[in-house]
Amino acid sequence: MRYLHTMVRVTDLQKSLDFYCQGLGLVELYRDDYPKGRFTLVFLGAPDDIDKARESKSPLLELTYNWEAEDGSEPEQYSQGRNFGHLAYRVENIYKTCQRLADAGVVINRPPRDGHMAFVRSPDNISIEILQEGLTLEPQEPWLSMANTGSW
Secondary structure, three states, X not given: OOOOOEEEEXXXXXXXXXXXXXXXXXXXXXXXXXXXXXXXXXXXXXXXXXXXXHXXXXXXXXXXXXXXXXXXXXXXXXXXXXXXXXXXXXXXXXHHHHHHHHHOOOOEEEOOOOOOEEEEEOOOOOEEEEEEOOOOOOOOOOOOOOOOOOOO
């Protein structure tokens, strides 16, 4: 048995790609459009896992975007995402990653006060855990004094 990937449904593909790629730093590996089924699949990988993901054809994250119905009605709206649990990524510098996300307008729901762990939400309300690679960083401002916001 081998783990393949996690799929999450997204309601705004560009907003989600901005979050996962520009914000978190994932890389789009490839995408497939399915006009008959009216959906697009976008496969993402973490920069340190790209070679492995391409070699095994097992990206870590699949975004599924359902297009408008042929009659022009909106695609299905999804639940709060909390029932999914969360995705988790290890990063080189948790403070820089959180700052990049905050600069892009992402709310840091659980700031990295401890220099080790933070939580944010994707545009579709999926909880994302961000963990510091290696040793925990020394606590520092503004993160140290920042309160939790919302649920994570």
